[in-house]
Structures are given as C-alpha cells and as structure tokens.
Amino acid sequence: MSIWEYANPKRFIAVSDRVVPWLSWLAAVLLVVGLGWGFFFVPRAENFEYSVKIIYVHVPSAMMAINIWVMMLVASLVWLIRRHHVSALAARAAAGVGLVMTVMALFTGAVWGQPMWGTWWAWDPRLTSFLILFLFYLGYLALWAAVEDPDAAADLTSVLCLVGSVFAVLSRYAVNFWNQGLHQGATLSLDAEENIADVYWFPLLVCLAGFVVLFLALVFVRTTTEIRLRRVAALQRREAMA
Secondary structure (H helix, E strand, O other): OOHHHHHOHHHHHHHHHHHHHHHHHHHHHHHHHHHHHHHHHOOOEOOOEHHHHHHHHHHHHHHHHHHHHHHHHHHHHHHHHHOOHHHHHHHHHHHHHHHHHHHHHHHHHHHHHHHHHOOOOOOOHHHHHHHHHHHHHHHHHHHHHHOOOHHHHHHHHHHHHHHHHHHHHHHHHHHHHOOOOOOOOOOOOOOOOOOOOHHHHHHHHHHHHHHHHHHHHHHHHHHHHHHHHHHHHHHHHHHHHO
C-alpha cells in the first residue's frame, strides 16, 4: 500500500477516527507519568533547586516547536510538488499546535531565566531566533486567514514555511553556532557526557514522548476538522451558484 493513498481525504479521516482515541489515551498516560515523576519524585538539583523541574515542560515544548515547523516544511513541500490538499491542511493544522508550543517554551524559559540569570529575557542567540520563529508561526497563520483562495493560501504559506525553516534550524543549533550567550547547550544529546543525570533524564524522555503523541493526536483531529470545513465551504459555494 502506498503512503500517497492517505492523501485521499476520505481515507485520511477514516484512519484518523481509528487512531485518535488510542493516541489520546497514550498521550494522557505518558504525560501523567512523566510530569508526575518529574515534579513529585525527582530530587531538586544542586545550584538549581526546584527550578530544574521546569525542564519537564520547557524542553519538550521547545523541541516540539522546532520539529513541528520541520513537519510543516515537509507537508508544504509535498503540497508544492504533488498538490495533495491533505498535506497543506495538515501543515495548517500543525501550525496552531506549534504556536502554542512556542509560547510555552518562551514562557517557561522566562520563568527559568529569572532565578537562574537574574532576568526574564536576554537577547541570547537561541532566545532571539526562537522569538523570530514565534513571529513566523503568527505570520503563517495570519497568511492562511488573510487569503480567501485556499490553494493560493497554501502556496503562499508553503513559501513562508520554507523561509521560516532557516530560523527553525537556528533555534535548534544557535548555541553551537555562537559560543556566547546565556543559554546552555543541549539537555538531550547523543553524547552521554552532555546529558543531564539519569534521575532527571528518564522522566524527561517520558514527557517528551507524551508531547510527541499528544501532537500526533491533535494534528489528526485538527487536520480532519480542516478537511470537513473545506467540504462545507465547497457545498456552500455550490448552493450559492445554484
């Protein structure tokens, strides 16, 4: 079976209706276990006290904000190359979730920064590029809302997504590009020496898995909603022309 068969709206909705309940329950279990483990059973860290526990929201939301934009990039490229409407609608559906994740990352980063750095905000390379990514999310959603023709909106937002991908990369690798700024390096890394201690690392992995599964559930639901809204709009246009 080809993956392109799921570009058919009817088939996509059928798959979505089957997997969303399972994804929702799995996300709930992972998040309850991960956040409960991290906030109530992990000891406070030396030099960081209890503020270390904010990583269980900040790190997953920041990683999701960046990777959701990458998913939008792939979906946008599929639209531009193969003109599958489901891919364009999936990118639009993911953008709303990505915007929320970006806001969560910026907010929790500020809450972390105030006691650790003595300021709510600093023009650090990663923070600045993340703020620009947030503005790209806003611009992406605003462009979808501003253009009436859905295909034209999909074309324009896909191009915007290509441009914004530069800042998604900068957000992820800014600490490596510039050896300055307040922001620390990677919390999760393939290099074991850079990872945080296992007592903090394992619940963080559970939280990250919960955020990923939650995103999948939300993007299925939101994409299905976008497909149905487009169908309603098409029916309304037909009735108006009749």
